[in-house]
Amino acid sequence: MENNIKVAVHPGIGFGSKLNTKQLNVLLHYLPEDSEVELTVFQQLYIEINEEKYEQMKSDFNDAGLECYPVGFYVKSLRTCNFCKGAEEEGMPVAIQLNKRIAGQPVPFPLRPAYTGCPNACGEPLINDIGVIKKQDGYDLYIGGKAKGIDAKIGRVFKSGLTPEELYETVDQLIDLYRSNGKKREHFSRFIDRFGWDNLQARE
Template sequence: MGETIKIAVTPVIQGGGSLFTPEQFATIGKVVGTDAKIEMTSFKQLYVEIPLERREEIVASLQQSGLEVYPAGFVTKSLIACNFCKGAEEAGLETARIVNKAIAGIETPTPIKVGYAGCALGTSEPLLKDIGIVKMRNTFDVYIGGEAKGLKAVPAKLLVSGVSEEELPQVITKIISFYKENAKGKEKFNRFVDRITLEKISANCL
């Protein structure tokens, strides 16, 4: 196969969850070939290993089928959203898409997972993500520092409440930028939050 590269493939954020169509799966199989390695990740992305020389061609075909393609590895993952069970408008589907467009694929010292819940039920488990967003009526609460792995799993801590729809993408990107600028090497995000403190992050990002 020669030199290869991994790409992250995901369906668009939509009501009902992470829904692939049969045609999209068929497209993936057709364009990557029978020798490709495809991994289902815990953050709702397919990691697909493809020939580097065919990257542009394959990405274009996947995007044409309605899929989204992002870098794999040490980047901010595409938004891990809920199923929008309260409806697209009430749960903030369009806002989630705007946030995803702002954050997905940003290079980071370690991979960053951002969760989004359209209501306080939190079915997407946003408080177990590095950054969690919870819609509360017409504004949003932002949590940071969650860790789901290991025996010392911890929920994220509330950083700010009452963030408007217009302010939300900028708040999240500022947090990610502050982490990039101040992390020590490959410091995990939750450890970064503990070291820097909520107060300093709030002072620099809000």
Template structure:
């Protein structure tokens, strides 16, 4: 289990379809590991789901999670300027600012040259 409540499991190619169907039938989201868009990391720390736009974050996650990419792509979403989900440390960060959204690109939390994303 990862810190973001994601579970990685290794399965044989022969049983992948059955296991995927079983996991989805109990309400779990199944996405490929490796070079794919990771599930959206969002926070609900500050206010209710309506104020933070959590419904928009969930729709965005459904649209992008699991898309194959040349390298793993991480997207973060914050419902306010506090950014407790650390969207500026993701490849793409979305921050809800009242009725608008700020989009940030290029965050990198790793290594000696870690950097915040820049406003796009």
């Protein structure tokens, strides 16, 4: 009997959520004919794969520009806008680096980060756990957004005008605090309420 595992596959951060022919072909190579693929709101594809084939699959996927992440209580890959004004102007390199640093980290409850390259906020950063908006040469960091439920709310600005390094460090610290102090299955917004906004600010 095969031991299958669920894997989240992401096409990488670029101009919109797109899969090219090479990526589609390598996906088809590893998927049985009758299998299903689940598309999530975080621009990820959930697939099931034989555990014994996982390492080879991951290598082949990486060669095709696909990224693989664990499914469950982890930081999701960064949801992004379409970078319609250009990669450099809207900070695509910063988004790519931020995703590399945080995606796939274990946390008490799935953590959803989002990034957008201008104040239009097409990547919906204000309704996600961690949201980043690029404004001119700086980055504003929002936390505590929640898109679903009767307690849905927009995030609050936590830091403004950050440099890329300040952004990375601040997000790293927030995730470390959540991982160390959050309760199992505690949504990030509820953790913020319980831990206290002032306490979070004091840790910076």
